[in-house]
Amino acid sequence: MAEFVTIKNLHKNFIKDSVPIKVLNGVNLTVNKGEIFGVIGFSGAGKSTLARCINRLETPDSGQIIVDGTEILSLSDKELRKKRKKIGMVFQNFNLFESKTVYQNIAYPLAIDGYKKSEIKKKVIEAAEMVGLSDKLSEYPGGLSGGQKQRVGIARALVGDPDLLLSDESTSALDPQTTIQILDLLKEINKKTNITILMITHELDAIKYTCRKMAVLENGEITEEGLVEDIFKNPTSRTGALFAKVFNEMQHTELGDGAGI
Numbered sequence: 001m002a003e004f005v006t007i008k009n010l011h012k013n014f015i016k017d018s019v020p021i022k023v024l025n026g027v028n029l030t031v032n033k034g035e036i037f038g039v040i041g042f043s044g045a046g047k048s049t050l051a052r053c054i055n056r057l058e059t060p061d062s063g064q065i066i067v068d069g070t071e072i073l074s075l076s077d078k079e080l081r082k083k084r085k086k087i088g089m090v091f092q093n094f095n096l097f098e099s100k101t102v103y104q105n106i107a108y109p110l111a112i113d114g115y116k117k118s119e120i121k122k123k124v125i126e127a128a129e130m131v132g133l134s135d136k137l138s139e140y141p142g143g144l145s146g147g148q149k150q151r152v153g154i155a156r157a158l159v160g161d162p163d164l165l166l167s168d169e170s171t172s173a174l175d176p177q178t179t180i181q182i183l184d185l186l187k188e189i190n191k192k193t194n195i196t197i198l199m200i201t202h203e204l205d206a207i208k209y210t211c212r213k214m215a216v217l218e219n220g221e222i223t224e225e226g227l228v229e230d231i232f233k234n235p236t237s238r239t240g241a242l243f244a245k246v247f248n249e250m251q252h253t254e255l256g257d258g259a260g261i
């Protein structure tokens, strides 16, 4: 399989109260074309920063990010605007415009990009159909469930036909049943379109359900990378071992067994 995203020695510091905080500390990562690849890490590990560096919502301090053969960090502003259209992103909190309808939310990236109305309509209808929201186009986000809101977020991310989707904790605000529906949707879209998906999450079960390969991010470094089943069976990093332990314990806990259930 061809490499689609290649990250080399990526560094990013933030300055907080005049003190630099190392957030990404030499990240190396390769994701192949058409994969759904999981990146797991505890809160504060640098997951969102990593995702935001890939589409340059954050500017890394050093390193390389190559997406589909393009070195992201050396693009001019104009080239970056063009490249970003090929990279969709979905967020934990959906980031929808509450005062716009579902149609207008999905249409937004095309509208600011100057597409013709007729073309916008065609693409929005297609995207809404793909996420199962054809009957909700005139509703407002306030009237939708969390799962439906995330479907709008996914349709908006896909409406411009990107070939990479960055999913930053896209199911973390959802209940388990809705999480599965959204993960099924991502799998279905991946199968249908061969879009490469980078799934960034702290939910190991979401990765287990969706991905074949994964990496563990710990204090801004990839400490482990490989097949999901191998990392579950035989984690070699501290964070990988902790996640696998918690997951396995949850699997073996009978309902009502634990205090407070």
Ligand SMILES: Nc1ncnc2c1ncn2[C@@H]1O[C@H](COP(=O)(O)OP(=O)(O)OP(=O)(O)O)[C@@H](O)[C@H]1O
Binding pocket: 014, 015, 016, 021, 023, 041, 042, 043, 044, 045, 046, 047, 048, 049, 050, 202
């Ligand atoms: N714009 C910023 N300015 C200063 N510090 C930041 C900024 N963005 C992130 N950080 C810090 O960088 C660290 C990593 O944040 P990041 O959001 O990437 O982690 P994360 O793994 O996604 O965590 P979470 O799952 O809690 O969102 C945190 O300590 C955070 O406070």
